[in-house]
Amino acid sequence: MTVRQDIRSFRIPVLCGPCKARHHGVCGALDPDQLVALAKTSSRQKREPGVELIGNAEAIGSYSNVLSGVVKLTKSLSDGRQQIVGLRFAPDFLGRPFKVESAINAEAATTVSLCTFPKGAIERMMKESPELQNRLLKQTLNELDAAREWMVTLGRKTALEKVASFLLMIARNIDPAVDPAARSACFDLPLTRVDIADFLGLSDETVSRQFTRLRADGLIRIENKRYVTVDSVSRLEQRCGG
Amino acid sequence: MTVRQDIRSFRIPVLCGPCKARHHGVCGALDPDQLVALAKTSSRQKREPGVELIGNAEAIGSYSNVLSGVVKLTKSLSDGRQQIVGLRFAPDFLGRPFKVESAINAEAATTVSLCTFPKGAIERMMKESPELQNRLLKQTLNELDAAREWMVTLGRKTALEKVASFLLMIARNIDPAVDPAARSACFDLPLTRVDIADFLGLSDETVSRQFTRLRADGLIRIENKRYVTVDSVSRLEQRCGG
DNA sequence: CGTTATTTTGACCCTGATCAATAAGGGTGG
């Protein structure tokens, strides 16, 4: 490690040092000075499952980075029907720039830790730093790709294909190394059956039945309701409806 | 009109003068010099319904603005099931920055005219102009909002609610003045029944049946298969499932 | 160890898919 790197490291806020968001999230777009300025106004928060982070039609007062855990973004119809329209994992950015109020709900799906900034601080920095805007644009484009992928799942896949696709998506997000023909994967489901149903546009009973079916076919094993093992990722992929 | 405005106008490429994209699209972010530079490399194109504009997994060689008509963005499963994941109206931008190849298909839904630029020209300009990136970010965020709205429709609405929501969305895009409690609206459907089905995750027969039902209930009138009149927009809204 | 929340399983029904036939446009050429 050179002296120069030491000097640079000293200028980075202590909390940001090991932070995922600084490496792969939006903070990676900031130089040390900006990082210091932002860190002064930021605060760490921990939230338990089920806690609402952003309410529908609520004024947006702050933005956050997800540091750990999973946040679900939901929309509901007036009669209570609900749809999960996105999931945020670390180190995703949470918030909707350029809008005064939110059109969606954000809720902690698991225990979540967040790094929260006041709205104004981010917006000021966005004006100054094209690099930050660039990061946000890239993340937003990726979100859009993901949303479109799910539109296909919601509109055209069968219940079994939906559940298989969901498992694969979670596996890949929990452990990004799953992709390259990984033989097996195991993980804790961050969502309840009801949540999964709201994500896939199904009833929770149907989700449960498809789990049972995948288990009966030897594609997955389930321990303690939440812990899932996929023995052959490629066999699961075949059930996703290509 | 002042002299100064005359001078400015002279510097704007003739074709761009009356162009929607210059006022409300991404070109609005460019100053006259940039506009001239871009116009030199751009070309106008007209495409007939059904023509593929961007193929799946095809290298992206260019970006476009939609000047008139409607473009549908689709994704398909390997067995042929198809889902429309977005519609682009004038003056929307068409293309996926930062990706080498497209994950979706783009196809003319109606007769479409486009203003097309080489990939490199836009990307160079994006680096120079934070304002252009800002426009793209805003459009992308709006697309994402729209995609999420449709995820609710796809996942949680009934066939009737889906069709009603679709009609309302089209009405609002064709004539943005429809929103504020407009009493009635009429327009040509830019999509066939099959397209609408692919958009809503239904079969075309079901789409047809819901049209019939809305007509029987006196909510819409249909002439020549394509021309729709909505007598009471608010009554239609009530069928959208809030 | 009882209590409660979550998940699984079962029985039945309904919405929307599928298959098939008919009707309505729309365009073309005589």
Place this chain on the structure above:
DNA sequence: CCACCCTTATTGATCAGGGTCAAAATAACG
């Protein structure tokens, strides 16, 4: 201008995937 053809849309009959309601089982928790 009309007859014909071909595409697109409507309507009908039947069926199945997934929803709903209800009960049992399992897990989590004090």
